[in-house]
Amino acid sequence: MGTKDPRVDAYIDKAADFAKPILTKLRTLVHRGCPEVEETIKWGMPSFEYKGPFVGMAAFKQHCAFGFWKSALIFEDRSKFSEAELRLAWGAEGKGSDRAHIMSIDELPTDAKILALIKKAKELNDDGVKIPKEKTTKKPIPLPTDFENALKKTKGAKANFEKFSPSHQREYIAWITGAKREETRRKRIATAAEWIAEGKSRNWKYQTSSKRDM
Numbered sequence: 001m002g003t004k005d006p007r008v009d010a011y012i013d014k015a016a017d018f019a020k021p022i023l024t025k026l027r028t029l030v031h032r033g034c035p036e037v038e039e040t041i042k043w044g045m046p047s048f049e050y051k052g053p054f055v056g057m058a059a060f061k062q063h064c065a066f067g068f069w070k071s072a073l074i075f076e077d078r079s080k081f082s083e084a085e086l087r088l089a090w091g092a093e094g095k096g097s098d099r100a101h102i103m104s105i106d107e108l109p110t111d112a113k114i115l116a117l118i119k120k121a122k123e124l125n126d127d128g129v130k131i132p133k134e135k136t137t138k139k140p141i142p143l144p145t146d147f148e149n150a151l152k153k154t155k156g157a158k159a160n161f162e163k164f165s166p167s168h169q170r171e172y173i174a175w176i177t178g179a180k181r182e183e184t185r186r187k188r189i190a191t192a193a194e195w196i197a198e199g200k201s202r203n204w205k206y207q208t209s210s211k212r213d214m
Helices: 006-014 019-033 111-126 145-153 157-163 166-177 182-197
Strands: 038-042 045-049 053-059 064-068
Touching: 006 019, 006 038, 006 045, 019 045, 019 053, 019 064, 019 111, 053 111, 145 157, 145 166, 145 182, 157 182, 166 182
Parallel strands: none
Antiparallel strands: 038 045, 045 053, 053 064
8 A cells, every 4th residue: 555644735735725626636646546656755845656756746836737757758749648638747848847837626637537647657667667868969079279280190199089088088188278388288288199199098197007008
């Protein structure tokens, strides 16, 4: 059996009058659709757990919000859902989306549709489905022109530098751009090009002998 948290009762009691019936109804349906759900408070708002994060709801000054942890998966094809159902997609379009604002209990979909969404969320957690991580395209690290020219002029340096991890590349760039005098900068560029041509990282002197030989 699931559990109820008295802090959720207190949260609903303190909510605005328009919000109380909305929160109460949604809370009841969550327990009906997933009897094993456990209540808690996260980020100051009622949260429901079932085999991990499950559902959350909140009351604001003029609206309520309700959303599934895996809203992006549940509402992946928005054309299949009514406007009322999409009001339960808080989090799928960013938590500030006006489409996920619930301002009266009449704006909620039917109990049957809400329960269907809750059961879909339950199935996702039962099956251990994970939210796919967003693919991010890493931007190339900009090279100072004088440093890049030195790498090109030193045999093997440019190719080795491109093989370095981004963190090792940044270490060299930070070392060079951190020079306060032009003469110091030139010396560092020359030294960096020499070390990189030999496959050495910026801090190769401080590595253990085993790592140096790798």
